[in-house]
Amino acid sequence: MTTILVTAGPTREYLDDVRYLTNASSGRMGYAIAAAAVSRGHRVLLVAGPNTQPTPEGVELRAVISAQEMHEQALEAFDAADVAIGVAAVADFRPATRHSGKMSRARDQTRLDLLPNPDIIASLGGRKGHRVVVGFALESAAHGGRAGLQDRAEKKLRSKSLDMIVINELKAVSAEASQLSLLYADGRQEDLPSMSKEESAALLIDRVMALLPGGQGAEEA
Numbered sequence: 001m002t003t004i005l006v007t008a009g010p011t012r013e014y015l016d017d018v019r020y021l022t023n024a025s026s027g028r029m030g031y032a033i034a035a036a037a038v039s040r041g042h043r044v045l046l047v048a049g050p051n052t053q054p055t056p057e058g059v060e061l062r063a064v065i066s067a068q069e070m071h072e073q074a075l076e077a078f079d080a081a082d083v084a085i086g087v088a089a090v091a092d093f094r095p096a097t098r099h100s101g102k103m104s105r106a107r108d109q110t111r112l113d114l115l116p117n118p119d120i121i122a123s124l125g126g127r128k129g130h131r132v133v134v135g136f137a138l139e140s141a142a143h144g145g146r147a148g149l150q151d152r153a154e155k156k157l158r159s160k161s162l163d164m165i166v167i168n169e170l171k172a173v174s175a176e177a178s179q180l181s182l183l184y185a186d187g188r189q190e191d192l193p194s195m196s197k198e199e200s201a202a203l204l205i206d207r208v209m210a211l212l213p214g215g216q217g218a219e220e221a
């Protein structure tokens, strides 16, 4: 049985006990991937930040809040995994200090000191061994058009030691449909047609499984 680790959803980086930094990720794409994988008979370990998606039956969920927690859980789950797919929209930074209680509005300190968060999929990529590691690149074509977008995704593919990066246009955030482009470490590229996140997820799982030694996952499917 192939074990697939999926990271999904946003992370929350608390400033105090009530306020936090986050982003608009709904978690839907990651959950769709988890559901597609489990329906093909794979074991799925889903490490997810706060979201309102229903947990697909059969998926083993590890709910987390912050990027640091997601990192810890993902590293642990990775030991048991053959494949990791990073779909989470991880906050790039966290407040340097988390204040207890609720910071008062009267505080004269208005600057926010931030620390960089760990790059989770890059740290999995760096220790992957024979595993297949896949990342997502949520990109806007507004800077440098389609060529610039692809260029940035390719840099991420290399710098994070990925086997594949999935290019997702910025308009996909919280949207129903998605148009994914798959960029492989060997230079191949495949543009999938625009379809629902659920349909894209099923196709993506097939492509990822084919990357396992001997395409073993594809045969299982």
Ligand code: C5P
Pocket: 007, 067, 086, 087, 088, 089, 090, 091, 092, 117, 118, 119, 120, 121, 122, 134, 135, 136, 137, 138, 156
């Ligand atoms: O560099 P960028 O954030 O665009 O890369 C996106 C990819 O990296 C996604 O697969 C995302 O899940 C992953 N990522 C991560 N940890 C971070 C930042 C991004 O796993 N701190």
